[in-house]
Amino acid sequence: MNMPQPGSPQVAARPSIPAVRITAVRAAPLFGESPKGGWSAEIKPEDSIHAIIAVHTDAGITGYGSVFTDGRLAEAALKVLEPLFLGENALEPERVSEKLHQNTFWMGRGGTLTHTISGIDIALWDILGKVTGLPVGRLLGGTYRQRVQPYCSLLMEEPARMRDVVADYRAKGFRAFKIGWGPFGRAQDVKLDEAIVRAAREGIGADAKLFVDAGASDALWPHGLKWAMRSAEMLKDYEVGWFEEALRPDAIDDFCHLRRVSPVPIAGGEVLTRRQSFIPWLTRGALDIVQPDVTKVGGISEQRRIAWMAYDFGVKYIGHGWNTALGVAADLQLATAFPDVDLVEFIGGSPYVDGILAEPFTLDAEGYLSIPEKPGLGVEIDPDKLARYTPDVRSLLAP
Numbered sequence: 001m002n003m004p005q006p007g008s009p010q011v012a013a014r015p016s017i018p019a020v021r022i023t024a025v026r027a028a029p030l031f032g033e034s035p036k037g038g039w040s041a042e043i044k045p046e047d048s049i050h051a052i053i054a055v056h057t058d059a060g061i062t063g064y065g066s067v068f069t070d071g072r073l074a075e076a077a078l079k080v081l082e083p084l085f086l087g088e089n090a091l092e093p094e095r096v097s098e099k100l101h102q103n104t105f106w107m108g109r110g111g112t113l114t115h116t117i118s119g120i121d122i123a124l125w126d127i128l129g130k131v132t133g134l135p136v137g138r139l140l141g142g143t144y145r146q147r148v149q150p151y152c153s154l155l156m157e158e159p160a161r162m163r164d165v166v167a168d169y170r171a172k173g174f175r176a177f178k179i180g181w182g183p184f185g186r187a188q189d190v191k192l193d194e195a196i197v198r199a200a201r202e203g204i205g206a207d208a209k210l211f212v213d214a215g216a217s218d219a220l221w222p223h224g225l226k227w228a229m230r231s232a233e234m235l236k237d238y239e240v241g242w243f244e245e246a247l248r249p250d251a252i253d254d255f256c257h258l259r260r261v262s263p264v265p266i267a268g269g270e271v272l273t274r275r276q277s278f279i280p281w282l283t284r285g286a287l288d289i290v291q292p293d294v295t296k297v298g299g300i301s302e303q304r305r306i307a308w309m310a311y312d313f314g315v316k317y318i319g320h321g322w323n324t325a326l327g328v329a330a331d332l333q334l335a336t337a338f339p340d341v342d343l344v345e346f347i348g349g350s351p352y353v354d355g356i357l358a359e360p361f362t363l364d365a366e367g368y369l370s371i372p373e374k375p376g377l378g379v380e381i382d383p384d385k386l387a388r389y390t391p392d393v394r395s396l397l398a399p
């Protein structure tokens with residue numbers, strides 16, 4: 001073995017990178033085109049449930065992130081967090097985010113502050129990538145893949161319309177689909193539930209992947225374990241790849257039971273925030289697939305740790321950051337850094353995903369998305385496009 005000799009120039013010394021200081025963090029709430037959630041209290045155009053975050057620095061480099069909460073809450077959280085992040089080194093995302101978490105735990109950890117730290121953390125990873133010239137996935141430890149399959153997430157519809165909607169997205173190139181929320185379960189009609197799933201399977205064809213999301217984290221979900229067990233049996237007949245949020249989001253004992261008896265894999269976890277919240281779900285074996293949302297859970301730093309924890313428990317990780325192009329971009333970078341990530345959520349027909357980037361995401365011939373290889377998140381916001389969905393894009397982008 002050739003050992004480097006002492007003093008030999010085996011590796012050229014790199015000049016150290018000076019600190020890049022945070023000078024401002026701004027939020028831009030998105031309005032007007034929030035995708036319908038299928039919630040019992042449906043989202044209105046004047047509601048803001050997503051916000052873009054910009055972290056500005058003294059190096060003139062700006063990082064971007066995304067937060068899944070009401071924009072007013074994100075703006076208030078930034079005011080609270082400001083003394084903690086101003087002047088911090090933007091090249092240390094995990095340390096800075098942990099500082100924000102640990103200094104605010106008494107103000108309601110897991111809520112608005114955690115959501116907002118998520119957007120800051122994503123933006124800090126973006127900055128670290130831009131300064132080092134590396135995509136975030138490389139910074140997270142490696143590149144397992146160059147592309148990943150997006151599953152097209154669509155609201156449940158009445159059967160005839162469901163068939164048409166999924167067929168339309170199939171024609172656009174998607175080969176994996178998730179249908180969720182809407183009348184499924186809420187109409188209290190198991191025959192209708194089955195008819196919707198059958199119509200979706202017919203619309204996408206036998207060769208496409210199909211997943212079903214009951215959306216039981218909705219307000220006043222009417223069903224319990226027996227409904228979920230019966231529905232899981234039905235889904236098996238349509239080759240459904242997982243059953244998501246089949247139970248109320250805190251019903252961990254029922255999730256544990258359902259996972260053991262269900263013939264289809266059980267998925268959930270989108271409403272959990274903070275890595276610590278995932279510990280009982282993993283140690284107790286409540287899920288086959290865990291779906292943290294990078295724009296809520298604490299950002300890339302937190303999601304990376306949850307995904308590795310899940311991996312070591314034999315649980316599959318699939319990201320839920322579908323809500324803006326920046327959430328998707330973060331999920332794509334995470335998707336390259338883990339051995340077994342074969343899917344990423346991608347909502348069909350959202351202007352916040354398709355309509356704010358200089359180069360929108362496009363599917364390849366097999367229905368996959370390339371994982372950007374440019375520095376940082378590898379995507380670029382188009383200010384003119386973004387201005388359609390937020391009233392003051394200038395103050396977001398102003399250093």
Ligand SMILES: [Mg+2]
Pocket residue numbers: 180213215244245270
């Ligand atoms: Mg869901």
